Amino acid sequence: MRPILLKGHERSITCVVYNRDGDLIFTAAKDGRPTLWLSEDGTRVGTYEVHNGAVWHLDVSWDSKLLVSGSADMHAKVWDVETGSELTTFEHTGSVRNCTFDESGRRILVHCDAFGGLDQNRPPLVSIYENEPMWGDVTSWRRAAQFQLPHPEAGEVKCQLVRWLPLGKQILCAFEDGMMKIMDSMSFSTVKEIQAHDNKIQCLSYNLHQTFLLSASTDHTCKMWDLETWDCVKTYRSDRPLNACVFSPTKEHVLLGGGQDAMSVTTTAGRQGRFETQFYHLAYEEEFGRVKGHFGPINALAISPLGKSYCSGAEDGYIRLHHFDADYLDMKDPVPEDEPAAE
Amino acid sequence: MARGETYQAAAAALDEDTREYLSEDEGEDFSFPEFTEDWGNVIVVDNLPKIPLAKYDKLLGVLKRIFAQTGTINTIEMPAENETTLGVAFVEFETAEEAQKAIRLTDGYALDKSHVFKVNSFEEAKRLGSLQERYEPPAKPEFVPRLNPSSWLGDPMHRDQFAIRYNNETEIKWCERSGPPTLEYGGEREKEGGLYWCEQYVKWSPQGSMLATFHNKGIALWGDSDFNKQGRFAHNGVKRLDFSPGENYMITANDHSGDKRGVVVWDLRTRRELRTFEVASLPVPPPILPAGEDPGPVRYEPAHFKWSHDDSYVARRGKDKNGSDIVSIYELPSMALLGKRSLRADGVREFHWSPSANKLAFWSPEADNTPARVTLVEMPSRKELRQKNITSVTDIKLFWHPQGKYLCIKVITHTKSRKTLFHSFELLRVDEALVPIESLKMKDAAHAFAWEPNGHRFGVVHGDGIKPSVSFYSMLNKAGDAELTLLHTLEQKQCNSLHWSPQGQHCILAGTGDAFNGILEFYDVDSKAGRIVEHYRCNSIEWDPSGRIVATAVMQPLEGAFFKYQMDNGFKLWTFQGKQYHETSYENFYQFAWRPRPSSLLDAAQRKAVVKNLRKYERKFAHEDKQKDLARIREATTEKRATRKAIRDLIKLRSANYAAGSAARMRMRNGVDADADDLYVISTRTIESVVRTKEEVVCRSREDLQKAHATFKSGSPSVQRAFVRTYDWLTPLVDELVGAEDSMMFPLVNYALDQVIGEDRQETLFDERRLTRDASTAEFYESLFGAEDEDDALTKRRGGSFLKQEPVTPLSPTPQNTNCF
Structure with a gap:
C-alpha cells in the first residue's frame, strides 16, 4: 500500500474529513487554510481562504455543499464547497475548537474556548446556528441558542470536544478528565454523565449508522459505546496515547492513531514515537496491523465511507492518503464464518 | 534407685x-510458719x-x-x-x-x-x-504432608515459570513454547483482601522452591502449587536477601546504618533467627588512578556475606578490633566463628566461594611494597592452595567457573605513569594438583568475560574501538588435554556483554546501554552461526533454566520516575535461536525473573541415554505441542466466534434505530432520502496510468552484444523468453531485415547493423574513440542520416534510443525508476 502524500499544508494537521460520497477530502491545519482534495488521486482542488489562525476543526454538510471551519482566530466560517467563497462568519469570544453540522446540514454546533483568563465575559461557549429561513439563502444564518460551559480558569474541567448526537436532539461534550456529558440540545440540561476515560478524550467518532460511538483518549485506550444504553461495549488497548479513532464502514475493523505527545517526544528515547496507524478487530479487540510513515503523532484519521481508502493527518504536517490494496480489501476474518462441523 | x-x-x-x-x-498453740x-x-x-x-x-x-x-x-x-x-x-x-x-x-x-x-x-x-518405669510410646501425631517444594516441576508440559512485576501487579506465569504465557497466579487471594501481593521486588530461592516477596516489614516466602504463604520473616526496611544455595538458610539485610539487627541470618526450617549483625559500612578502597588524579570522596559499602556451596559456611568481610581487614567464616547452623578466629586478609577487596567446593578465593591490592595478591584457601583446613602475586595492579576481578573447575582472574595492570593499562587473564585449574596457572595477555582492553556454564570454554569481549571483537577460548586443546586454546575471534561486533545459555554452546552477544541500544546476536559457538536481532533499549537478558528460551526486557527501577524507559517498557521472549515469538509491553515494568530449577538428578550415563533417544522424545513433545496449539486455536476460535456473534447481533439490533430515524432524517434534509440508491449513477471506468518507466542500456560495443548473445544461448528457455521480452524492441528490426526470430537473434542484429551501416564503417562505429567526435565520422553520420553522431544516427534510424553515451557498466542495467507520485 503506497500512500499518496498530500502536500499542501505548512503546519500540523488538525482535522481530516471525507464528504458523504467519499470523493472529497477536506483537511485543516494550523496554517489557517482548509484545503480540498480529491480522494481518488490526491489532487489538490483548492483552499478556503483564509483564517488568520490555526484551524482546529471543520465539517462538511451531508450534501457536500457547505463547509464549516473553526479557527483560533475566534471565527467560524461557512464556505461554499464548490466555489470556495465565504458565505458567512460567526464571531466568537475565543478560539473555536469544534464546529459540526447536524444531519440537515443547515444547523451548526460551534464550541469556542474561554479567552483571557477568568474573564466572565468571554467564557467557553457552545452556540447553535441555523440557516434562516431553513433551506433558504445559505448566507443568512441566525444564532438559535447559546450556553456556557465550565470555565477552566475557575478551576473547572475544560471541555475538549462537542458533537451532535444523532438527529440533533442531544449534544455530547467530552472533557479533559475523561468525562462525557450528554445534554439536551433544546434545554441544555445534562441528561447523563459518564466517566468514560481516565484522561483527556481526544476524539469522538460514529459508525456509519450512528448507532455506536468510539472515544479515544490519552489514557491509551479507545472505547466503543452503545448509543442507546451508553454501555461501553468494547475497549481497545493501545501502547500509546491516542488522538484519533474511526470505524471502518465496510469491515469489522477499528483504526486508531496517536503517538507520544509532541511535547515529550524529545525527552524520551522512543526511537519511533509510535506514530503508526493501528488496525484493531472490532469484536476481538486485538491489533492485527499497523501502517507506519508519520514522524509525528497522528492527530486525525478519516476513512472513506465506501471503505476504499483512509487518510491520516499528523503533527508532522503531512497527510497520507492510503488506498487499500486488494490484500486488505479481500482479507477474511481470522475466524472462519462457518461453525465447525461437530467432531 | x-x-x-x-x-x-x-x-x-x-x-x-x-x-x-x-x-x-507439738502440743502448744503455735502458728506454724507457712x-x-x-x-x-x-x-x-x-x-x-x-x-x-x-x-x-x-x-x-x-x-x-x-x-x-x-x-x-x-x-x-x-x-x-x-x-x-x-x-x-x-x-x-x-x-x-x-x-x-x-x-x-x-x-x-x-x-x-x-x-x-x-x-x-x-x-x-x-x-x-516420678517418671513411669515402663516406656509408653507417645500418641502418633496425625500425618501432615510437608509442602511439596517442587510441585511445579511435575508440569506435564515441562514448561518453565517466571515471575514479573509491573504496575501494581505481581504475576507468576508459565512460559509456553509458542504463544503467550499463561497465568498461574497473580495475587488473587491478596486482591480479595484488598491488598497487593507485593509492592517491591520478588526473588526466587536458588532451587526455585520458594518465592520471596519484599515488604517494608520484612520478607514473606511463598511456595507450593498454589503459592501459599510459607512463612514471614520480620525485618524492618529489608532491602537485600540472600538464600543459601541449599535453601536451608537465608540472610536478610536492611540499610539502616548502625541497626544492631541490620543483618539477620535465618534458619528456613525453623524460621528462627540464628544470629544478627550490625549493618557495618566498610570504606571502599579508592580506585588506582593515574598519579595526580583525585580519587574523590571515600565511598562506603555494606559488609558482604557469601554462602559456601553446601550451606556449611557463610563468609563475611569485616574489620577486627585493630582495624585490619578480615574474612570471618561462620559455621552453620551454630553460626559460631569457624575455629574461633577469622581469616586475616589485609585490604581484601573481593572474596568468592567456589560454586562446588569449600574453597575461598579473595584478592587484596598492593600495599607497602607487597604486590597485589590473589589467594585460594581451602576450608575448614585453612590450607592455602595457591597464591598469585601481581604487581602494578589497577583492578582485579574474579570469575569462578559455574562448576568450580576453573577460576579466572581478570587483571588490569598499569605502567609506572599509570596512564597505559594492560588487560590480561590468569586462569587457574582448580581441580588439578598444585593448581597450575595459565596466562592470557590481551592486546586490547577486555570488556566482558563469561564462562560457558557446563563446558571448558569462555568468551571475551575485547577491543578499543566502537565495534569490539569477541574471542572464544577453550581450556582444553583439540586432543582434550589441558592447554589454553583460542577457538576463534569474531570481529566488528556490536556488543558489550556475553550471555551463555545454561546448556552451553549458544550464547548471546548483547549490545546494551546507550552505545548499542539493544542489539542482540544469538550465536552458536559450535557451528559459528549467528543471527542478529534487536530489542530496542533492552537492559536485561535472561536465559530460562533449561536453555530453551531467552527473555529480554526493558525494565525501570522501582523508585523514582524513569521517563527514559516509558515507551519501551516490557519484555520479549525468543527461542534460543533468536526467533521472537512473544512480546508484551507495560506502562511500568520492574522485574522479570525465571524460576530456577534444582540441579538435574540424572547422572552422566542417564543424560547420555536421553541425548541418544532425543528423536523419540522430540516426536512426543512435538505431538504434544501440536495438540496444545490446536486446542488453543480451537478454544480461541470458539470464544472469538461467540464475541463476534454478540457484537454483530448488537449492531444489527441497533441498526433498527437508524432505520426508524429515516423519516426524521428525510425531513431534516428537505425531503431528500440521502440513503436512496437512485441518487447515484454507478459507472465503471478504467484509468490507465504509467506506474513506472525504466530505461536500460543494452550494450555498448560488439563484445557486449556477443556476450549478451552467449548468455542468451546458454540460458534456459525461460531465460531466453525473458531476453526476448527485455529486448523486444529489437524484434521489429530483425523482422524487418531478416523476417525471422530465433535463437540466432543477436547475430542477426549484427547482420542488421551491417546492412544499415556497412561493413567497413562498423569498426568506426564501435570504436571507443567515437566519443571524441572525429570530424570525419561526424561528417559521415551527417551525410548518412543528417545526424550529429552515431547515437543520434541510430536513434533517428530506429526511432528509439539504443546507445547511450554515459559510461555504464555493460549488462548491468541501472534502472531508473520514475515514480508516478
Missing part, C-alpha cells in the same frame, strides 16, 4: 535442730563418687568449694545408706538465681573421668523421679 526414695531419705535426714524444735512444741513449697533454690547433684562416711567431710569440702563459686550455699546434704553415700548431693542456695547459675555452670563438670556432674534443679529431679 528411684529418685523418689532419695527424697524420702533426704526428708528423714532433716536437720537435727528442726526435729527437736518440732517435737518440743511451709514453703518452693524448691527453686535447691539443686540435686548426681553422679558423685559413692564413698564411705569416713571420707564424707572431705567430699563435702570439695563440693562446697565448687558451689561456693556460683553463689552463697545455705546447706549441702549428701544422703547415705549402710555407711556409704548414695552419690547424690542436695545443695540449697540463697536464691533461685544462684541455683540456676549453678546448674548452668556445673552441669557436666568433671570431677574426674568417671564422675561427671549431673546437675538438675530439685523440681526437675522430682519430675524425673
